[in-house]
Amino acid sequence: MTLVGFKSFPLPLAQLALDAVLKCGQSFRWSTIAFPLSGDKELEDSSPSEQVEYRLCLRDRVVCLRQSFDTLYYRSIFPDPQPTSITLPIREAETLKWLKDYFQLDVDLISLYREWGMKDKVFAKFRDRFEGIRILRQDPWENLISFICSSNNNISRITKMVQNLCIHYSSPLISIKHPFLPSETLTYHPFPTPSVLSRSGVALHLRSLGFGYRAEFIQRTAKMLVDAHGIGCSDPSSPQEDPELWLQGLRGLSTADAREELLKFVGVGRKVADCILLMSLDKKEVIPVDTHVYQIAVKHYGMKGSYGGKTNMTPKLYEDINSRFLSIWGDYAGWAHSVLFTADLKFFSNYGSAISSTEKSPAATLHNKKNSPTSQSGSPVISPSARRKKRLHRQVDLVEPEFPTTPKSCKETTEHMNLVDRVKKRRRNV
DNA sequence: GCCGCACCTCTG
DNA sequence: AGAGGTGCGG
Numbered sequence: 001m002t003l004v005g006f007k008s009f010p011l012p013l014a015q016l017a018l019d020a021v022l023k024c025g026q027s028f029r030w031s032t033i034a035f036p037l038s039g040d041k042e043l044e045d046s047s048p049s050e051q052v053e054y055r056l057c058l059r060d061r062v063v064c065l066r067q068s069f070d071t072l073y074y075r076s077i078f079p080d081p082q083p084t085s086i087t088l089p090i091r092e093a094e095t096l097k098w099l100k101d102y103f104q105l106d107v108d109l110i111s112l113y114r115e116w117g118m119k120d121k122v123f124a125k126f127r128d129r130f131e132g133i134r135i136l137r138q139d140p141w142e143n144l145i146s147f148i149c150s151s152n153n154n155i156s157r158i159t160k161m162v163q164n165l166c167i168h169y170s171s172p173l174i175s176i177k178h179p180f181l182p183s184e185t186l187t188y189h190p191f192p193t194p195s196v197l198s199r200s201g202v203a204l205h206l207r208s209l210g211f212g213y214r215a216e217f218i219q220r221t222a223k224m225l226v227d228a229h230g231i232g233c234s235d236p237s238s239p240q241e242d243p244e245l246w247l248q249g250l251r252g253l254s255t256a257d258a259r260e261e262l263l264k265f266v267g268v269g270r271k272v273a274d275c276i277l278l279m280s281l282d283k284k285e286v287i288p289v290d291t292h293v294y295q296i297a298v299k300h301y302g303m304k305g306s307y308g309g310k311t312n313m314t315p316k317l318y319e320d321i322n323s324r325f326l327s328i329w330g331d332y333a334g335w336a337h338s339v340l341f342t343a344d345l346k347f348f349s350n351y352g353s354a355i356s357s358t359e360k361s362p363a364a365t366l367h368n369k370k371n372s373p374t375s376q377s378g379s380p381v382i383s384p385s386a387r388r389k390k391r392l393h394r395q396v397d398l399v400e401p402e403f404p405t406t407p408k409s410c411k412e413t414t415e416h417m418n419l420v421d422r423v424k425k426r427r428r429n430v
Numbered sequence: 431g432c433c434g435c436a437c438c439t440c441t442g
Numbered sequence: 443a444g445a446g447g448t449g450c451g452g
Contacts, residue, residue, distance in 0.1 A: 025446065151447040157440065158446090212438025217448085269448045290446035313447080314432080341446085421431075424449075 003066060006073040007092055009099070015109050017132030018067045022054055024342040025155045026136050026279055028146050028162040029191065030054050036180050057166075057173055057188035059239045063095055074099060077188075079174045104137050107335075116336045120328050122300045123336065130343040135279060135335050140247035141240075142191045143280040148217045148267040150275070162191075164209050165218075169196045194243040195231035197222035217267025224265060255283045256419075263423040270318060270420050278334040287325050287337045289318045292344050297321045301328070315420060 022030045033053040054065040062077040076095045083091050100106070109132065117124040149161045169192035178184035196202075197218060206215035225243040233241055240248075250258040258281055262273040271290055277283035287293065294313065297303035303321055329336040 147446095148448095152437080152439090152445060153447085154440080154445050207438085210439065213436090213448090214438075267448070271447060275446085288446080291444095292446060316432095345446085420448095428450090 001068045001071070001073075003073050006064075006066065006075045007096070009072045009074065009096065010070060011067075011072040011105070012110075013067070013069050014113075014131040015105070016067070016072065016103055016134060017130075018054060018065060018072070019052065020130070020133055020342050021103075021136065023155075024133070024338075024345055025150075025158075026338075027056075027138055028149075028155070028159045029142070029166070030056050031186075033179065053179075055188070057190050058098070059190050060173070061091070061095065062174060062188050063098070065099075072099070077174060077176065102137055104134060107134065109134050112332055112335060113339075116329055116332075116339075119330070120336075123329075123340070126340065126343050130339055133339040133342045135284065135338055137282070138280040139191070139244070140250065140276060140280040141194060141244040143276050144221065144247065144262070144265070144268070145191075145197070145218055147272045147275045148221060148265075149211070149214050150272065151214065151267065151269075153214075161209075161211055161214075164211075165192055165197075166190070168205070168209065169202075193241050194222050194225050195241060198226040198231075214267060221265040221267060251282050255286060258283065260419065260423055263420055264427055270315070278338075284332050284334050285326060285330075286334045287322050288334075289313070289321045292341055293337060294321060296340055296344060297324065301325075 031054070033055065035051050035053070052066070056063050056065075060078070064075050064077065066073040074092075074095060076092060078091065113127050113131070117127050145165065146158065146162050149158050153161075166189040170189045172187045172189050175185050175187045178186055199219075202222070203215045203219040206218060209215075211218065225247070229243040229246040231241060231243075233239075235245070238245065250261055253261070255277060259273050259277055262268050262276055263270070268276075271288050274286045274288035278286045278288060289297075291313075294303075294317075301324065303324060304317075325337060326333045
C-alpha cells in the first residue's frame with residue numbers, strides 16, 4: 001500500500017491495532033474518514049484500519065493516520081501559513097516524535113503479551129485475537145475532563161459530549177474539504193483550555209448541551225485548577241496554560257500522591273482518578289475497576305461475586321480486585337487490563353461478551369451478559385423484583401479460580417479504602 | 431466508616 | 443433498567 005502525502009513508519013499490527021486502540025474508550029476525540037469502496041479487491045479484503053483514516057486535532061495541527069499490517073502512515077495538516085519545503089520536513093518530524101510519545105512505541109507490546117500469557121492462562125486464551133492493544137499517553141487535562149464526562153455514561157455519548165466541548169469552547173484551527181465528498185467541509189477544533197471552561201455560565205450552557213449533572217463538575221474542576229494554578233502561560237514557548245502544565249507535573253509524583261491530587265476535583269472519584277493515572281500520568285500498574293472489569297474478575301479469576309448481580313462497588317471490593325490483578329500481571333497490570341477490557345468491549349457490541357462469559361453459544365453469551373439468573377447456577381428465570389428481594393442472600397457462585405487467591409495486606413487495603421473519603425472530606429472543609 | 435440514594439440523558 | 447460513577451446525607 002502506498003499513500004500519497006503520507007510518511008510511513010514500520011510497525012506491525014501486533015504492536016498497535018489502531019482501530020481498537022483509538023475507539024475503545026481511552027480517547028474520545030479521534031474522528032474517522034471511511035474510504036469509498038473502490039472495487040479494489042486488495043483494499044476491501046484488508047483489515048478495517050486499512051480502509052479508514054483517523055484524525056486528531058492538536059493545538060497547531062491535525063494529525064492523520066492510516067495503517068496496514070506492517071506500517072503506520074502519518075501526515076499533518078497545518079493551518080496557514082503553510083510550511084515551506086524547508087520547514088515541512090521539520091514539522092513532520094515533530095509529528096513523528098509526538099506519535100512515538102502518544103503511542104508509547106518504546107514499550108514492546110509483543111514481549112509484554114508474552115509475559116502476561118505465561119503468567120496468566122486466561123490472558124493466554126485471548127491474546128491472539130486481540131493483538132496490539134496498548135495504553136495511550138494522553139494529555140492529562142483533556143483526559144481529566146473527558147473522564148469526568150464518563151460517569152454513568154457510554155462511549156458514544158461521551159464522544160458527542162467531548163466533541164461539543166471542542167466545538168463550543170475552542171475556535172477552529174482549520175476547515176478543509178472532505179477528501180471524498182467535496183460538498184462537505186470538515187472543521188477541526190483543538191481541545192478547550194482550562195481558563196475557558198472555568199468561566200461562569202459554562203455550567204449552565206453545558207447543561208443545555210445535554211451534559212446533565214456533569215456540567216457543574218466540569219466547570220468547577222476547571223475553576224479549581226485555574227484558581228490554584230493560574231490562567232496565564234508563564235512559559236511563552238509552551239502553547240499550554242499553567243494548569244495544564246501542573247497536571248502534567250503529576251507524572252513526577254508517586255501513584256498514591258498523584259491519585260490524591262486528582263481526587264480533590266469534583267466529579268473525580270476512585271475510578272476516574274485511576275483512568276487518568278493510567279492513561280495520561282504514566283502509572284502503568286493502575287487498573288481502573290468498572291463493571292466490565294468486575295465481571296471479568298468474577299467469571300475468570302475467582303473473585304467473589306456481589307449480591308444478585310447488582311454490582312455494588314465498595315472501596316474494599318475495588319481494592320481487592322485491583323490488588324488481585326496487580327499480583328497476577330505485575331508492573332504493567334493496567335496495560336494488561338486494557339487488553340481484556342477492549343476484547344470484552346469489542347465483542348459486547350456485537351453479540352454479548354467475549355470474556356466475561358464462559359458460555360459457548362452466542363445466545364447463551366448474550367443471556368449471561370445481562371446477568372440473567374440462569375447463568376452459572378442454572379436456576380430458573382425470576383423477575384427483577386423477585387431478584388431484588390433475594391439479593392441480600394444470594395452470592396454468585398465461585399467459578400473455579402485459575403489462580404490461588406492471594407492474601408492481601410490488610411494495612412494497605414485500609415489505607416486505600418479511606419483515601420477517597422479522606423480527600424473528599426478535606427475538600428469540603430476548606 | 432459504611433450504606434443507600436439521587437443524579438442527566440439515552441438506549442435496549 | 444442500566445450505562446465504563448460520584449457526591450452527599452444518614
